[in-house]
Amino acid sequence: MSGTPLLAARDVHAVREGDHGPVAVLDGVDFALAGGTLAEVVGPSGSGKTTFLLALARLLPGVTGELALEGAYADGIAPQTWRTRVALLPQRPALVPGTVADNLRLPWTLKVRHGEQPPADDALVDALAGVGLADVAPGRDVSRLSVGQIARIALLRVMLARPRVLLLDEPDASLDDASAAEVARLTGAFVAEGGGVVRVSHVRADATATARYRLAGGRIEALHA
Amino acid sequence: MPDITPGGAIPIGAWELAIATVFVLVAGGLSLRMGLRLERDLAIATVRTYLQLFALGFVLRWVFVNQTWPIVLALLGVMVVAAARVVLKRAGNAPPGVFGSSVVAMALTGFTVTFAVTALIVRVPVWYEARYVLPIAGMVIGNSMTGIALAVERLFADLDARSAEMLGLAALGAGVWECARPSVRTALTAGLVPTINSMAAAGVVFIPGMMTGQILAGADPLEATKYQIVVMLMIAAATSIGAIASVMLMYRKRFTEDGVYLEKGYREPAA
Structure with a gap:
């Protein structure tokens, strides 16, 4: 890989309290993600895939090691600002009470985006149509959404906020094939625009992945496609 | 007609305290009869009430003077x-x-x-x-x-x-x-x-x-x-x-x- 990677991690360690004392979930992980890449990370259940994504998003306590975004070290970037650029979509995305529009505009209610303009109503309608949710009005209450609709709206919310890197934790685990295809199309478009995606998968292999890694025993290794 | 203290309160003696305690004993008996297993807690709470409040009374009486x-x-x-x-x-x-x-x-x-x-x-x-x-x-x-x-x-x-x-x-x-x-x-x-x-x-x-x-x-x-x-x-x-x-x-x-x-x-x- 030449040039500065979009996202780089070096010698990342993460320890979690296990039943028989501390367990090194990440044990010196080195990882680099170029722009325009969709990296798929596989590994046995409990191997630390979610922990890896949390560490990259700086959402895990007690992580050591170096992280850099486009060459800028994480130390010099406020954690909240980092998370707007390296955005994690958790495995069980939770929407806040309110309407679909409230949720899609939620990032712009946060202090970290103070002064930025949230998307207008028309943009929300177009964005919903773009993920196969043309029949969902922005004014619909989120309590009236299906699990699959919630997953897509949570993904849309993250993407509308225009991060540089998307960290997806089993984004299609609760989706039918058609919805999963919409998600794959959406992330594909994000990658085509130069963004980077790290995607943890369990249910379906992503045919559009341009790099594959395996996480096991606290280490990550590149797999040949 | 009982005596009234200078402050206007009717004083209470040991007999009156005993009557109040009888009502708790009734509650304890009901608990026993119905198998609620509350009688022990009730007894401990009653004893604590006596001890803590009498201790408080003595402390307050002493503090008010000194x-x-x-x-x-x-x-x-x-x-x-x-x-x-x-x-x-x-x-x-x-x-x-x-x-x-x-x-x-x-x-x-x-x-x-x-x-x-x-x-x-x-x-x-x-x-x-x-x-x-x-x-x-x-x-x-x-x-x-x-x-x-x-x-x-x-x-x-x-x-x-x-x-x-x-x-x-x-x-x-x-x-x-x-x-x-x-x-x-x-x-x-x-x-x-x-x-x-x-x-x-x-x-x-x-x-x-x-x-x-x-x-x-x-x-x-x-x-x-x-x-x-x-x-x-x-x-x-x-x-x-x-x-x-x-x-x-x-x-x-x-x-x-x-x-x-x-x-x-x-x-x-x-x-």
Whole structure:
């Protein structure tokens, strides 16, 4: 890989309290993600895939090691600002009470985006149509959404906020094939625009992945496609 | 016709105390008969009531005669520490530092409200007049303790219940306050609602305890009413300010400096 990677991690360690004392979930992980890449990370259940994504998003306590975004070290970037650029979509995305529009505009209610303009109503309608949710009005209450609709709206919310890197934790685990295809199309478009995606998968292999890694025993290794 | 004390109260002797105890024995008998297994707790609570309140009576009688400001302040300190221990016990899985925060919140509200009432409203001749300061402080700290304990318990339970939602918020760039705000609101509602309900029902559903005590002690009901209003308002103020202060001092303890919520498995042992 030449040039500065979009996202780089070096010698990342993460320890979690296990039943028989501390367990090194990440044990010196080195990882680099170029722009325009969709990296798929596989590994046995409990191997630390979610922990890896949390560490990259700086959402895990007690992580050591170096992280850099486009060459800028994480130390010099406020954690909240980092998370707007390296955005994690958790495995069980939770929407806040309110309407679909409230949720899609939620990032712009946060202090970290103070002064930025949230998307207008028309943009929300177009964005919903773009993920196969043309029949969902922005004014619909989120309590009236299906699990699959919630997953897509949570993904849309993250993407509308225009991060540089998307960290997806089993984004299609609760989706039918058609919805999963919409998600794959959406992330594909994000990658085509130069963004980077790290995607943890369990249910379906992503045919559009341009790099594959395996996480096991606290280490990550590149797999040949 | 029984004697009446100079203050207007009808004195109670051992026989009268025994009659009151018989009613508890009846309750204990019912518990035994119905297999509720409450008779042991009831017996222990009754014995504790006798011992603690008689001890209090003797202490108060001694303090009223020998009062000095260090003694009065020391007693207030003991009350605050004891109340903070109750909060800690009820808060269950609270993070380390909750005891200190409770002490600060209760000392702040307890001392401020008590001395404001005794100095500005009752206008006691000596600022540490134990006959006024200690009972008023007891009511203020006791009620504020209940409010704080309810609020703190709810705070940490609600934060745990919302951990998935908070992870999503933090992943979007939310700060600690933005993640915790709904739980802080829920906690403060839980802590303050009993006090607000009690104010709404006072005089309609029940006669408040202090007013009852004063009337039984021979005071004019209207005078007792004015005292009760002062007491209820100061309890409401102390409970509200105490609960707000303690929750605001405590919610950050469950987050890292980077604004990450500490899930179980990443926490230091409970306080």
